[in-house]
Amino acid sequence: MRTIRLATVLLSALLFIKCSNEKEKRETQNENKPLNFIIIFADDLGYGDLSCYGNPTINTPNLDRMAQEGQKWTNFYAGASVCTPSRAALLTGRLPVRSGMASNKRRVLFPDSKYGLPASEITLAEQLKTVGYTTAAIGKWHLGHKEQYLPTNHGFDYYFGIPYSNDMDMVDGLLPYWEYWQQPNDSIKTAHFNVPLFRNTEIIERPANQNTITKRYSEEAVSFIKKNNDQPFFVYLAHNLPHIPLFVSKEAAGKSKRGLYGDVLEEIDNGVGKILDAIKEEGLTENTIVVFTSDNGPWLPFKNNGGSAGLLRAGKGTTWEGGMREPGIFWGPGNIKPGLITDMGSTMDLFTTFSTMSGAKSIDDRILDGIDLSETLLNHNPSPRKSVLYYRGTEIYAARLGDFKAHFVTQGAYGEFGKRQEHETPLLYNLSHDAAEKFDIAHEQPEILEQIQKLVDAHKSNLVMEKDQLADRE
Amino acid sequence: MRTIRLATVLLSALLFIKCSNEKEKRETQNENKPLNFIIIFADDLGYGDLSCYGNPTINTPNLDRMAQEGQKWTNFYAGASVCTPSRAALLTGRLPVRSGMASNKRRVLFPDSKYGLPASEITLAEQLKTVGYTTAAIGKWHLGHKEQYLPTNHGFDYYFGIPYSNDMDMVDGLLPYWEYWQQPNDSIKTAHFNVPLFRNTEIIERPANQNTITKRYSEEAVSFIKKNNDQPFFVYLAHNLPHIPLFVSKEAAGKSKRGLYGDVLEEIDNGVGKILDAIKEEGLTENTIVVFTSDNGPWLPFKNNGGSAGLLRAGKGTTWEGGMREPGIFWGPGNIKPGLITDMGSTMDLFTTFSTMSGAKSIDDRILDGIDLSETLLNHNPSPRKSVLYYRGTEIYAARLGDFKAHFVTQGAYGEFGKRQEHETPLLYNLSHDAAEKFDIAHEQPEILEQIQKLVDAHKSNLVMEKDQLADRE
Numbered sequence: 001m002r003t004i005r006l007a008t009v010l011l012s013a014l015l016f017i018k019c020s021n022e023k024e025k026r027e028t029q030n031e032n033k034p035l036n037f038i039i040i041f042a043d044d045l046g047y048g049d050l051s052c053y054g055n056p057t058i059n060t061p062n063l064d065r066m067a068q069e070g071q072k073w074t075n076f077y078a079g080a081s082v083c084t085p086s087r088a089a090l091l092t093g094r095l096p097v098r099s100g101m102a103s104n105k106r107r108v109l110f111p112d113s114k115y116g117l118p119a120s121e122i123t124l125a126e127q128l129k130t131v132g133y134t135t136a137a138i139g140k141w142h143l144g145h146k147e148q149y150l151p152t153n154h155g156f157d158y159y160f161g162i163p164y165s166n167d168m169d170m171v172d173g174l175l176p177y178w179e180y181w182q183q184p185n186d187s188i189k190t191a192h193f194n195v196p197l198f199r200n201t202e203i204i205e206r207p208a209n210q211n212t213i214t215k216r217y218s219e220e221a222v223s224f225i226k227k228n229n230d231q232p233f234f235v236y237l238a239h240n241l242p243h244i245p246l247f248v249s250k251e252a253a254g255k256s257k258r259g260l261y262g263d264v265l266e267e268i269d270n271g272v273g274k275i276l277d278a279i280k281e282e283g284l285t286e287n288t289i290v291v292f293t294s295d296n297g298p299w300l301p302f303k304n305n306g307g308s309a310g311l312l313r314a315g316k317g318t319t320w321e322g323g324m325r326e327p328g329i330f331w332g333p334g335n336i337k338p339g340l341i342t343d344m345g346s347t348m349d350l351f352t353t354f355s356t357m358s359g360a361k362s363i364d365d366r367i368l369d370g371i372d373l374s375e376t377l378l379n380h381n382p383s384p385r386k387s388v389l390y391y392r393g394t395e396i397y398a399a400r401l402g403d404f405k406a407h408f409v410t411q412g413a414y415g416e417f418g419k420r421q422e423h424e425t426p427l428l429y430n431l432s433h434d435a436a437e438k439f440d441i442a443h444e445q446p447e448i449l450e451q452i453q454k455l456v457d458a459h460k461s462n463l464v465m466e467k468d469q470l471a472d473r474e
Numbered sequence: 475m476r477t478i479r480l481a482t483v484l485l486s487a488l489l490f491i492k493c494s495n496e497k498e499k500r501e502t503q504n505e506n507k508p509l510n511f512i513i514i515f516a517d518d519l520g521y522g523d524l525s526c527y528g529n530p531t532i533n534t535p536n537l538d539r540m541a542q543e544g545q546k547w548t549n550f551y552a553g554a555s556v557c558t559p560s561r562a563a564l565l566t567g568r569l570p571v572r573s574g575m576a577s578n579k580r581r582v583l584f585p586d587s588k589y590g591l592p593a594s595e596i597t598l599a600e601q602l603k604t605v606g607y608t609t610a611a612i613g614k615w616h617l618g619h620k621e622q623y624l625p626t627n628h629g630f631d632y633y634f635g636i637p638y639s640n641d642m643d644m645v646d647g648l649l650p651y652w653e654y655w656q657q658p659n660d661s662i663k664t665a666h667f668n669v670p671l672f673r674n675t676e677i678i679e680r681p682a683n684q685n686t687i688t689k690r691y692s693e694e695a696v697s698f699i700k701k702n703n704d705q706p707f708f709v710y711l712a713h714n715l716p717h718i719p720l721f722v723s724k725e726a727a728g729k730s731k732r733g734l735y736g737d738v739l740e741e742i743d744n745g746v747g748k749i750l751d752a753i754k755e756e757g758l759t760e761n762t763i764v765v766f767t768s769d770n771g772p773w774l775p776f777k778n779n780g781g782s783a784g785l786l787r788a789g790k791g792t793t794w795e796g797g798m799r800e801p802g803i804f805w806g807p808g809n810i811k812p813g814l815i816t817d818m819g820s821t822m823d824l825f826t827t828f829s830t831m832s833g834a835k836s837i838d839d840r841i842l843d844g845i846d847l848s849e850t851l852l853n854h855n856p857s858p859r860k861s862v863l864y865y866r867g868t869e870i871y872a873a874r875l876g877d878f879k880a881h882f883v884t885q886g887a888y889g890e891f892g893k894r895q896e897h898e899t900p901l902l903y904n905l906s907h908d909a910a911e912k913f914d915i916a917h918e919q920p921e922i923l924e925q926i927q928k929l930v931d932a933h934k935s936n937l938v939m940e941k942d943q944l945a946d947r948e
Contacts, residue, residue: 047528048785054521054528055785056548056799057816057906064814068542074530257816257877257906304907310785311522311529325530340538342531342731403731432531432731433778 034131034232035335036288037354038221038275041090041236042268043083043140043165043243046298046322048310049265053327055308057257058265062273063292066331070290071377073341075431076328077388078296079348079369081317083165084108084142084470085391086295086347087238091123091143091154093351093370097394100466101143104393107317107470109142111168114472116144117154122363124351125155128234131360137161138220139238147201156236160220162195162208166240169194169207181244181302185260188245210247214239214264218271222278229282232358237275238295239268244302261305276331289332289357289377293347297323301413313437317413319390319397320437321405336377342432343383344400349373367462387455394465399452403432404445406452425449508605508706509809510762511828512695512749515564515710516742517557517614517639517717520772521799522784523739529782531731532739536747537766540805544764545851547815549905550802551862552770553822553843555791557639558582558616558944559865560769560821561712565597565617565628567825567844571868574940575617578867581791581944583616585642588946590618591628596837598825599629602708605834610698611635613691613712621675630710634694636669636682640714643668643681655718655776659734662719684721688713688738692745696752703756706832711749712769713742718776735779750805763806763831763851767821771797775887787911791887793864793871795879795911810851816906817857818874823847841936861929868939873926877906878919880926899923 049055052064052072079089084107085096096102099121109116117123125135136158137151144150145163152159171192174180180188190210197208221237241247241264248263252270256262272292279288298307300315300322309315309322316323328345330336352370355362375381390398390405398407407427412418428442428449442449523529526538526546553563558581559570570576573595583590591597599609610632611625618624619637626633645666648654654662664684671682695711715721715738722737726744730736746766753762772781774789774796783789783796790797802819804810826844829836849855862879864872872881880900886892902916902923916923 051546051548051814052526052528054526054548056909059814059816061814072525074525074528259907261907303913304904308785308910311782340525340533340535342533430778433733433735435530436782439777 033287034133034359035332035357036233036284037128037358038225038235038237038288038290039090039350040272040275040290040292041087041139041238042292042294043238043240044296044299044307044316045242045265045294045326046307046309046315047312047325047327048308049242049298050327052329054310055258058262059256060265060269062269062276063327063329066272066276066290066292066329068338069333070329070331070336070338071341073328073330073343073345075342076293076326076345077347078294078324078326079346080391081296081319081323082107083243083295087142088117088121089369090295090347090350091117091125091236092121093124093348093355093368094121094366095348095369095389095391097391097463097465098367098369100469102391102394103468103470104395105468105471107393109144109164109470110473111145111164112473113144113470114474115469116146116149118466118469119148119153121154123155124354125151125234125236127155127351127355127360127363128232128358129155131232131358133232133234133358134228135234135236136221136224137236137238138224139217139236140165140240141238150198150201152200158224159198159200161217161238162197162213162240164195165243166193166195166208166210167244169196181305185246185305190245190247193245210240210245212249213247214241214267214271215249215251218274221271221275225275225278225284226282229284234354241268242307244299244305246305259304261307286334289330289335291331291350292327292329294326297326299413311436315413317418318411319392319407320410321431321435324388324390330377337380339380341376341380341383343376344385344388345373345376345383346370346385346388349385353377389456389459394468396456396459399456400431401448401452401455403430404448404452405429405431405437406442406449426452507761508607508833509806509831510707510758511602511832512699512709512711512762512764513564513824514746514749514764514766515561515613515712516766516768517712517714518770518773518781518790519716519739519768519800520781520783520789521786521796521801522782523716523772524801526803527801528784529732532736533730534739534743536743536750537801537803540746540750540764540766541803543807543812544803544805544810545813545815547802547804547817547819549816549818550767550800551818551820552768552798552800553820554865555770555793555797556581557717557769561616562591562595563843564769564821564824565591565599565710566595567598567822567829567842568595568840569822569843569863569865571865571937571939572841572843574943576865576868577942577944578869579942579945581867583618583638583944584947585619585638586947587618587944588948589943590620590623592940592943593622593627595628597629598828599625599708599710601629601825601829601834601837602706602832603629605706605832607706607708607832608702609708609710610695611710611712612694612698613710614639614714615712624672624675626674632698633672633674635691635712636671636687636714638669639717640667640669640682640684641718643670655779659720659779664719664721667719684714684719686723687721688715688741688745689723689725692748695745695749699749699752699758700756703758708828715742716781718773718779720779733778735781760808763804763809763828765805765824766801766803768800771800773887785910789887791892792885793866793881794884795905795909798862798864804851811854813854815850815854815857817850818859818862819847819850819857820844820859820862823859827851863930863933868942870930870933873930874905875922875926875929877904878922878926879903879905879911880916880923900926
């Protein structure tokens, strides 16, 4: 026994010498190597939809592992509570009112929309290209479906995905929109949605086969990583699910206890696992950062086909926390210092943070709303983000300063679900004590309302709104 | 460089030989060594109160680590939605109606109560004593404050704690109960509650200093572990917090972003860390199992001084999920197979599981409601628990079978908060799809209601209720 063990130990020692040499070599390389960035962006996924954020029946082991090995942010915000403006915010690091991607007339872009993200905007992809990154947009775009607005005209070298939401382009002869969704899930077919699938600027499939789309997005990301393992890259992987209609591959169907919605999330999670594996296989663990978040909260009127905001109030379309606060997971062994981060962050901060980390020149010809989170990610310093503005269309409905959030206007999600209510005395909540926004304390702390009002006034005083790009139809 | 590294490697190799010998020695010992059991039981802590269950501002790194290294159960139930019956259920492995610890007249025991847990009941401590365990009850008892009902007369070798809730024995001259709690937290003093602190059967402090009590409980547990490191032990550590009134030590005060309630939880979590450290220091990691859970859901009428049930509906006192579903964390490297467990479990199962694991004789002179979860804990086999009965007092308000829960009666928490409503057609929820109990599907799946009714009928047909032990006053 002893002899065998000794032999094993010596073998281990030799391997150790070899490995540590290799590791040293790699680390030296890595020190000079720029970081790769991967943003995995889900659609309509709620704060409470991952097991690491308390979901009782959706099992997301790969995202849980990302959270465990990296940072789990619990006060991380999307830039808006619906799709198009939220995506504009992430990619430009600016509030959507600044790019014309927020509107009071049409909340998002549609297949008949005339415009898209203006060419004058600088996307994170364009910013990273200035320092030599190779870039890919995989998944849902929703910032303009005409060629001049597609990802390939906004800094991405490669695009594979659908140009707007997966519930658009419904074929003729179906029930009216809201009635359609009252049917059992079996009656809802991927062929009912004539959504095009693009590769770069070409439509390669129409209707896109949504049963396999989640899996294909993850595979596209993996193959892009493998192809570009020797250069800095940026992958923006924007799944079009779990936005309704919900579809999964045969392999994922019926696997989750949470039903179809859970199957979809577990298929996304499975793809996350494949991406992490690819990063490891390519030896890129030490110089790649992966972020996971979502564009806005769960679409609650769809009941069990929508997600859960956990303890947070309301969901998609609203400026309650459930509409805009999202899981925010940062993974990157060797760079991201693991831990729970209860400070604030925003998807807009990704622009600024990754710009800084990549060494790109800072932008000084326009106002950016993103804040550099590097020191929090790398060293657990307090987050420099101290406030959040909650826009609905082009109007500020609520604002957060430190622990406190004031609601000037509240409103439910959509159409019949949403009744607008203006508050003469704004509602005030201490979100650190009362994340569920249950206990209005405006009358106890009027001085805080004043501070928040000042913040909003200061913001408005230098705000230049871009012309509404969402309202016009062809 | 190369020389230094080679020397390091050889040193590592030598250490490796030494360590692996020691580990082997310890493992051989452990194979023959019985398991130690530690149950850490919080009071009024909600499903959503730990960071690993999605809380955004309460930071519980030690419990998170337990969950990460062990099993995190997301469908784990307390035996009742209030204190006394829940504790009886855990310690006897039986529904509280079987031991007379459930009542429709008084929901829990009070300082003027006449009785307690009957001597005829077999507690987990008594069961483990039959196979040579040393046992300690530390913390809140609430199963009878008279000597014959105290832990030392129910199988515990040692007792350190308070006999009932920390809000009892309020001193004269204070405001009426509900008005008292409207004051700011600063006005609420530990001296206002003349609760006695016992060591064994002696009162050693009155009023108990609740500012230091959480810390002292954890210290007592640590010193008991250290004293008994050479024999099998069972520690039942039942914190009396975060039940109101909330108190913390100076060290913990003002530390949490969640305010006083968060400070309390973080002090409990800190104690968990000390206990895990002690287990490691004593070399007991491989043969100790630690469980963390709570007696019932959050006491919601106390607003920010109560906890959060996360996505679950309602809280303490109710038979909605928020009243009885709790965090359930099992830690025990080498025994507990790590992972997320979305199957059902109950605090009553601890009795049966730990009896089996300890080799104690099974009990055949009475009905047990606990089910052996060993195979799930050790091997991830599906949980054998397929149903849960939700009693309020001596009446079944709801029952769960597999994914489905039927509510025969619903009612809010207490007094003015609770309006009783009987449902001619029970409400039916699919808890796997709809943990928040939002979407009644009784009319879609009447056959499931029938199955649940059969389960309840079968249970009632052989139910022998013990005489109500809670109703009588001195």
